[in-house]
Amino acid sequence: MLVFDGETRNRIIGDNLRRYRLLRGYTQDEAAEGLCSISQLSKVENGKTQLKPSLLKILAERLGVTMEQLESADSLLDELNESLELGKAAVTAGHFEKAFSFYQNVISTSREHGYQQVFVEAVLGECRLLNRLHGGAGVVERIGEVLEDPDGASEAKQRVELLIELGKAHRLNGNMMMAHDCYCRADEEFEHVKGKKETHLRTYYELADCHFYMQNYRTALRYIEKAEQLAQELLMHLTRIRCTYYKATILRKMGHDEKAKALFLGALKEAQDNQLLFDVATINNNLGCLYKASCEYGHAIMHFQRAIQVFELLNQEQYFCDPYLNLAEIALAMQDVTKCQRYLSEVMNIVERSGGQQYMEQARALQILSWIERDAGNFERYSEQAQEVLALYEQHAVVGEAYELAVELADAYYERQDARAVELYRKAIELNAHLIAFGIKR
Numbered sequence: 001m002l003v004f005d006g007e008t009r010n011r012i013i014g015d016n017l018r019r020y021r022l023l024r025g026y027t028q029d030e031a032a033e034g035l036c037s038i039s040q041l042s043k044v045e046n047g048k049t050q051l052k053p054s055l056l057k058i059l060a061e062r063l064g065v066t067m068e069q070l071e072s073a074d075s076l077l078d079e080l081n082e083s084l085e086l087g088k089a090a091v092t093a094g095h096f097e098k099a100f101s102f103y104q105n106v107i108s109t110s111r112e113h114g115y116q117q118v119f120v121e122a123v124l125g126e127c128r129l130l131n132r133l134h135g136g137a138g139v140v141e142r143i144g145e146v147l148e149d150p151d152g153a154s155e156a157k158q159r160v161e162l163l164i165e166l167g168k169a170h171r172l173n174g175n176m177m178m179a180h181d182c183y184c185r186a187d188e189e190f191e192h193v194k195g196k197k198e199t200h201l202r203t204y205y206e207l208a209d210c211h212f213y214m215q216n217y218r219t220a221l222r223y224i225e226k227a228e229q230l231a232q233e234l235l236m237h238l239t240r241i242r243c244t245y246y247k248a249t250i251l252r253k254m255g256h257d258e259k260a261k262a263l264f265l266g267a268l269k270e271a272q273d274n275q276l277l278f279d280v281a282t283i284n285n286n287l288g289c290l291y292k293a294s295c296e297y298g299h300a301i302m303h304f305q306r307a308i309q310v311f312e313l314l315n316q317e318q319y320f321c322d323p324y325l326n327l328a329e330i331a332l333a334m335q336d337v338t339k340c341q342r343y344l345s346e347v348m349n350i351v352e353r354s355g356g357q358q359y360m361e362q363a364r365a366l367q368i369l370s371w372i373e374r375d376a377g378n379f380e381r382y383s384e385q386a387q388e389v390l391a392l393y394e395q396h397a398v399v400g401e402a403y404e405l406a407v408e409l410a411d412a413y414y415e416r417q418d419a420r421a422v423e424l425y426r427k428a429i430e431l432n433a434h435l436i437a438f439g440i441k442r
Contacts, residue, residue: 174396
């Protein structure tokens with residue numbers, strides 16, 4: 001702690017006493033009761049005199065602060081920063097209600113007393129926790145207010161962090177286009193940020209993910225390679241492994257199967273050697289997809305089952321859906337409808353327990369069910385279910401899948417000389433226009 005002369009020390013203590021007294025809701029009469037007169041306390045708060053150390057200590061205890069806080073050049077700022085750290089620690093310990101309490105207290109107090117940077121950090125902490133708990137709607141509202149305020153986030157680094165969390169919230173709400181816009185804005189802010197390469201990496205990864213889900217694979221590959229390079233430079237071993245197998249996933253979608261397989265197998269060995277069980281499960285699932293695409297169903301089933309076993313070991317039920325869906329598609333291809341429906345039932349149960357967050361998995365399960373109806377000759381039932389899936393994709397702005405389904409359904413109507421084909425082809429054209437616009441955006 002800095003050492004101040006007597007006059008400066010009296011002023012700092014007086015300012016802090018007044019601030020904490022008002023913050024705790026005490027009048028001067030209530031704070032001074034039994035210790036000193038109101039006029040003496042007023043002089044202390046104005047820095048004109050000082051209390052005996054024993055009385056000052058009692059007064060500090062009455063106000064719920066330490067002597068160190070009273071003697072700090074900015075004790076309230078110290079207290080706010082300490083509360084921020086306690087909020088982070090509560091998140092790490094899984095005490096989410098406590099964490100929200102810390103963050104909300106810092107938000108209200110820092111806003112009232114003009115500590116803008118601390119205010120933004122507290123908003124970020126609260127929004128990260130909300131995103132983690134699938135509270136995306138609250139994040140969109142909170143961060144939108146901060147970004148629209150001219151004095152909301154003056155530092156470029158904080159704007160980048162806010163935009164990244166806002167992008168995540170839009171993704172949770174199912175709006176990939178809005179998420180992409182947020183990540184692009186974060187990318188543009190980097191010219192004002194010095195040195196924070198970890199934030200660059202996160203943004204590149206999220207941009208790759210957006211483009212992957214929108215089926216813009218070349219752009220996704222460009223961003224994931226940027227993220228992979230930064231992870232290598234920053235010696236972020238786990239992140240680099242994840243970037244590598246995500247790159248393999250993109251290459252597989254682009255038709256580069258052998259290159260993708262080599263990257264998957266290399267990443268799988270690293271993950272196993274380092275006991276990265278979540279990544280072992282994820283890579284096995286991706287390898288299963290690769291083998292499924294080439295109709296090597298035996299290898300595919302083996303990798304999907306391994307993925308499920310490891311996710312089960314980790315108690316990560318939400319990740320069961322993708323391997324189950326892939327196993328359902330394999331069962332349908334092998335004309336085992338009963339097994340296919342059993343896998344889909346597992347998926348729908350998980351989706352129901354998720355509270356609607358796993359809308360992509362729900363849509364895919366419904367689409368496979370529609371194929372069962374189509375193959376059984378129940379065309380109208382197929383049509384109804386496919387339309388339901390299409391509405392779900394459009395609701396969440398999942399343009400790539402919506403376009404493919406619109407074309408599938410339009411072709412099915414056309415083959416039956418059904419007039420609904422015209423409407424579906426028109427919808428497919430509109431969706432394709434969105435895809436093209438999205439592809440040239442960056």
